Amino acid sequence: MYYSSGNYEAFAKPEKPEGIDKKHAYIVGSGLGGLAAACFLIRDAQMPGENITVFESLPLAGGSCDGYHDPHKGYIMRGGREMDNHFECMWDLFRSIPSIDNPGETIFSEYYKLNKEDPNYSLCRVTEKQGQDAHTDRQYILNKNAEKQLLKLMFSTDEELADQTIDDIFDDDFYNTNFWIYWQTMFAFEKWHSALEMKLYMQRYIHHIDGLPDLSALRFTRYNQYESMILPMVKYIEDAGGKIAFNTQVTNIECEITPEKKAARLIEYTQDGEDKRIELMDDDLVFVTNGSQGDGSAYGDQTHAPVIEIENGQGPSVELWKKLAAQDEAFGHPDKFFKDIRETSWESWTVDTNNKEVLEAIEKICHRDPLSGKVVTGGIVTAKDSAWLLSWTINRQGQFRDQPDDHCLIWVYGLNCWYDDGDYIHKPMFQCTGEELCAEWLYHIGIPVDHIDALAKECNTTPCMMPYVTSFFEPRAYGDRPLVVPVGSVNLAFLGQYAETPRDTVFTTEYSIRTAMEAVYTLCDVDRGVPEVWGSVFDIRELIKAGVKMNDGKMIKDWPLAAPEKAAISGAFKLIANTELSKLLINLGAAEKADFAPLVDVDQIKDTLQEKAAEVKDSKAVKVGAGVATAAAAAALTALVRKKK
Numbered sequence: 001m002y003y004s005s006g007n008y009e010a011f012a013k014p015e016k017p018e019g020i021d022k023k024h025a026y027i028v029g030s031g032l033g034g035l036a037a038a039c040f041l042i043r044d045a046q047m048p049g050e051n052i053t054v055f056e057s058l059p060l061a062g063g064s065c066d067g068y069h070d071p072h073k074g075y076i077m078r079g080g081r082e083m084d085n086h087f088e089c090m091w092d093l094f095r096s097i098p099s100i101d102n103p104g105e106t107i108f109s110e111y112y113k114l115n116k117e118d119p120n121y122s123l124c125r126v127t128e129k130q131g132q133d134a135h136t137d138r139q140y141i142l143n144k145n146a147e148k149q150l151l152k153l154m155f156s157t158d159e160e161l162a163d164q165t166i167d168d169i170f171d172d173d174f175y176n177t178n179f180w181i182y183w184q185t186m187f188a189f190e191k192w193h194s195a196l197e198m199k200l201y202m203q204r205y206i207h208h209i210d211g212l213p214d215l216s217a218l219r220f221t222r223y224n225q226y227e228s229m230i231l232p233m234v235k236y237i238e239d240a241g242g243k244i245a246f247n248t249q250v251t252n253i254e255c256e257i258t259p260e261k262k263a264a265r266l267i268e269y270t271q272d273g274e275d276k277r278i279e280l281m282d283d284d285l286v287f288v289t290n291g292s293q294g295d296g297s298a299y300g301d302q303t304h305a306p307v308i309e310i311e312n313g314q315g316p317s318v319e320l321w322k323k324l325a326a327q328d329e330a331f332g333h334p335d336k337f338f339k340d341i342r343e344t345s346w347e348s349w350t351v352d353t354n355n356k357e358v359l360e361a362i363e364k365i366c367h368r369d370p371l372s373g374k375v376v377t378g379g380i381v382t383a384k385d386s387a388w389l390l391s392w393t394i395n396r397q398g399q400f401r402d403q404p405d406d407h408c409l410i411w412v413y414g415l416n417c418w419y420d421d422g423d424y425i426h427k428p429m430f431q432c433t434g435e436e437l438c439a440e441w442l443y444h445i446g447i448p449v450d451h452i453d454a455l456a457k458e459c460n461t462t463p464c465m466m467p468y469v470t471s472f473f474e475p476r477a478y479g480d481r482p483l484v485v486p487v488g489s490v491n492l493a494f495l496g497q498y499a500e501t502p503r504d505t506v507f508t509t510e511y512s513i514r515t516a517m518e519a520v521y522t523l524c525d526v527d528r529g530v531p532e533v534w535g536s537v538f539d540i541r542e543l544i545k546a547g548v549k550m551n552d553g554k555m556i557k558d559w560p561l562a563a564p565e566k567a568a569i570s571g572a573f574k575l576i577a578n579t580e581l582s583k584l585l586i587n588l589g590a591a592e593k594a595d596f597a598p599l600v601d602v603d604q605i606k607d608t609l610q611e612k613a614a615e616v617k618d619s620k621a622v623k624v625g626a627g628v629a630t631a632a633a634a635a636a637l638t639a640l641v642r643k644k645k
Contacts (some may be wrong), residue, residue, distance in 0.1 A: 001485075001522040002527025010092065014528040016046045022048060022283055023524070026267060028250045029289030029317070030056035031063020033495035033507055035233040036093055036516035037287045042240045043082050043096050045524035049241030055269060057249040057316055061234050064294040065509075067224030069400060073301045074462045077350050077411050078294065079469070080188075080393065081225045082379070083111075084208070087510035088531035089517045097232050101222075107232055114222055116125045118396070121216040122378035123186045128385045131365055131446025136178045136211035139552045144560040145173040147550070153199050161196040162477035180548070182212050185391045187507065188415065189454060193473035194342055197506065204505045207536035209546040215379030224399045229509075230581035247272050249316055253286060255492065257328050264492040285491050285523050287516070290324065290482065291334060291498035292317040293469045293507075300463040302434040306347070308467050313338045315468065321498070325482075332482035337471040344471040347429050349437045349463040355455060361445045362394065362408070370394055370408045383444040388422055388429050390416035390444055396573065412441050413498040417465070424452065434461030472497045472506040484515050485522040493519035502548040503533040544588045556590050574598055 004010075025041050027034045034054055041047045054061075060068070067077050083090070094107040102110050126134040142150070149170050153161075166189060174180060175191070180518040183189060189198060192416045208405040211217025221228035234244065265287040267278040280286065293458040295315030300306035313322075313335065339345070353359070362370045366377045383390045392412040400408045417429040423444035425436045432440070439456035447455060481500040485493045499515045517530050536542040551559050556569060576582045577596035585591040 001526075002529055003532040005535070007533050009529045012528055014044055014526050014628070017524050019283070020045055020047050020524060023285060024051045024283065025053070025285045025287065026278065026280075027052070027054040027287045027289075028253075028320070029063060029243055029291070029292070029495070030054050030058075030061035030234075031289055031496060031512065032065050032229070033497075033512035033516045034063070034287065035061065035230065035237065036179050036513040037495055037520055038237045038242050038491065039093055039097065039233060040517050040520040040526075041524070042237065042242065042529060043093075044526050045520055047524070049237070049239075050243075052237070052240075052242040052457040054237070054244045055248045055250050056244055056246050059246050059248075061244055062230040063289070063292060064228045065225040065230050066294075067400070068224035069402065070462070073299065074460045075350050075352050075403070075409055076402060076462050076464065077224055077399070077409070077557065078297060078300070078348055078464050078466060079413075080220075080395065080411055081229075081509050083509060084217065084219065085219065086534035086536070087508070087513075088208070088534060089514040090510045092531060093513055093517070094229075096506065097236050100232050100235065103578075107229065111219070111221060111228075118374045119216070120218050120220060120375050120378050122214045122381070124365050124377075124381060125379075126178075126382050126384050127365060127444065128383070130444060131361065133365070134384050136213065136314055140179040140182075140213070140550050141177050141480050141552070142179055142550060143173055143177075145171075146177050146179070147560065148173050149210075150179075150202070150550075153195060154196075154202055156199060158196060158478060161194075161199055161365065163475045164195040165192050165464075165475050166195050166198055167191040178213070181382060181384055184415070185380060185389065186212070186215070188346065188413075188470050189473060190343070190415065190470070192475075193470065194475045196476065197473050200503070203537040204503065204533065205536075206546050207534070207539070207542045210549040218379055220375075220395055222260075223395060223401060227401060250288075250320060251316075252320065253288065253492075255327050256323070259293045260488065262328060262330070262486055262489045262492060275543055280491070282490050285493075287314075287493050287495050287519055287523075288320070288324070289317065289496045290321040290332065290494050291337060291468075291471070291496070293471060293497060294466065296467045298465045298467075300434055300465075302460055302462075305382070305431055305433050305436075306463050308345075308430075308465050310467060312341055319467075328486070329479075330486040330488075332494075332498070332500075333500075336476050336480045337474045338468060339474070342418050344469065344474065345417060345465060345467045346413055346415050346469055347417045347437075347463060347465045348411060349434060349441075349461050351410040351412060351441065351459050351461045352439050353408055353410070353459040354404070356456055357447065357451065358442070358445075358455060358459065359408060361442075361447055362410075365445060366394070371397055371406065373397060376378040386414070386444055387420045387424060388440065390414045390415045390441065392441060392445075406626050412437070420437060424449075428464060430464070434463050435472060437463050439460055470507070473491065484518045491523065495519055505557040520621060541584070541588065544585065544590050548589050553589070555592065555595075556585070557595060570595070 027037050038052050091108050097107045099105040099110045124133050126136045128134040146602045153169050208217035248271040251270040252268040253264055256263045265280050281549045295317050296310035298306035298308045318338050325331045355361050359370055368376050370376050380391040380393045394410050414429050422440040425440045433455045438459050438461040439452050480495045481498050484499045495515050496512050504511050573595050575599050582596045
């Protein structure tokens with residue numbers, strides 16, 4: 001497996017790998033990583049579909065990319081997926097997956113047209129005081145110390161940040177900025193999470209710094225992630241002859257481990273209550289989704305709070321990974337990620353309403369009709385003064401194909417779910433029923449207090465507690481996640497958010513699909529490059545733009561720098577006057593033409609010398625003196641030019 005850049009290989013069809021027809025693939029987990037692996041096996045490895053089996057413990061596919069209607073509880077969306085235009089592996093795959101809704105279109109072309117015609121952006125990113133615009137106004141408000149802390153993070157090596165927390169890098173100068181409000185609530189980072197992961201995010205998305213305050217960096221699918229992405233992938237796999245075995249829990253994978261190689265030799269699983277096993281050879285390829293952010297999810301309903309029934313380190317996918325890790329150090333350290341549920345959990349809830357008063361309160365905040373079928377909130381709206389750090393979003397309605405036309409689905413989540421009482425509901429989030437969670441949200445969108453209880457009863461709210469939803473953000477070091485294909489492995493690969501691939505970021509659709517592509521290309525020897533992670537962090541244009549945006553649009557001379565730093569920059573600007581670099585800085589709004597005035601006007605000095613020489617040219621004595629003066633001036637000019645250079 002190798003990485004490619006540019007689009008030279010992007011549309012190449014690889015030669016059929018030798019011996020692929022006799023190979024079989026067993027994929028553990030039908031989340032985005034598992035389904036993507038099956039699709040890459042069919043499209044690029046050209047494995048016969050009937051040789052592919054996907055094991056899924058649940059009765060439906062999708063893993064954490066879910067979205068479904070429970071006739072007893074209501075509509076359920078545990079989370080949402082925000083996509084980026086530089087998800088290179090994802091769009092590479094989805095250009096080949098046919099749309100279910102639009103014949104002749106692919107998932108990619110459908111998605112591209114939707115987001116081109118109805119671009120995403122927020123008209124109110126942060127509220128306070130019960131639904132009033134907090135007027136963060138796309139500003140970051142970073143002071144000098146906060147900027148230095150961000151730069152320290154950006155330039156630290158992965159090794160330096162091993163096992164470090166965000167709180168090891170930052171202090172209140174940073175936490176009191178708008179940047180942290182935007183960042184924490186958009187990505188679900190907590191202060192005790194991995195500084196390394198935050199650095200990777202900063203570097204991966206440096207080209208979207210200007211789109212962070214108003215969420216214009218993001219793109220969304222038309223429907224919920226299950227109907228828009230998962231169902232078309234399932235159809236593609238099944239149409240090719242692949243099989244998805246539902247209600248099938250893989251309980252163990254035994255491996256042969258020698259100094260020369262690592263090989264999966266036995267799969268043990270339970271299917272519909274019956275224990276089964278598959279003995280494996282080197283041509284039997286095994287792709288394992290090790291760990292799951294959705295393990296142990298607990299659901300409530302309108303009148304019942306969800307109750308987490310697992311304890312730290314428990315959960316089917318976690319326990320499978322532990323059994324694998326016990327066999328070889330190269331298979332990672334699951335205990336680093338699943339050690340404390342209270343560090344890795346948050347709660348979300350789905351509100352279903354057609355109440356006019358609620359819809360009007362929503363429109364007052366987001367300045368868009370929530371039932372228009374177009375972008376509504378444009379991403380999350382965060383209530384900055386919420387004790388639960390509550391955020392909510394409304395994507396294009398309807399979010400489900402069977403959703404009534406006059407109903408709106410709102411996805412809400414809170415990061416502080418264990419210890420803090422709400423601002424309207426005076427108990428911790430995790431103890432609340434759907435009705436109580438809805439009431440707290442209604443309070444923060446400005447519903448009059450004397451109307452809240454009645455409206456909360458009228459809405460239908462389905463809550464979900466996810467004990468491991470941010471477990472991949474736990475502080476870690478290199479080696480805690482296994483490589484996608486461990487060194488020496490002949491038929492075993494890892495998929496998803498807990499596998500290791502360089503420079504990319506977890507908690508993204510791209511990460512799952514990238515690990516699947518790398519796994520298939522490696523084990524099947526597919527002769528086509530995996531697209532490298534987009535290199536915006538190495539692009540001087542993106543770095544300059546990010547610097548300007550993070551200083552709220554100010555030019556470099558107005559940044560919060562000390563006098564010696566400003567003097568050094570001013571001197572440097574003189575040295576690059578009339579160069580491509582000075583033009584670049586001006587074009588990107590980092591400087592203006594006056595900033596590059598030269599240290600000396602060489603042409604003016606030449607003109608003056610020529611005038612003086614002409615005045616004395618008739619005097620022989622003076623001519624001699626003038627010659628000496630001219631020579632001295634020429635030497636001085638030479639010295640100045642050298643200094644300038």
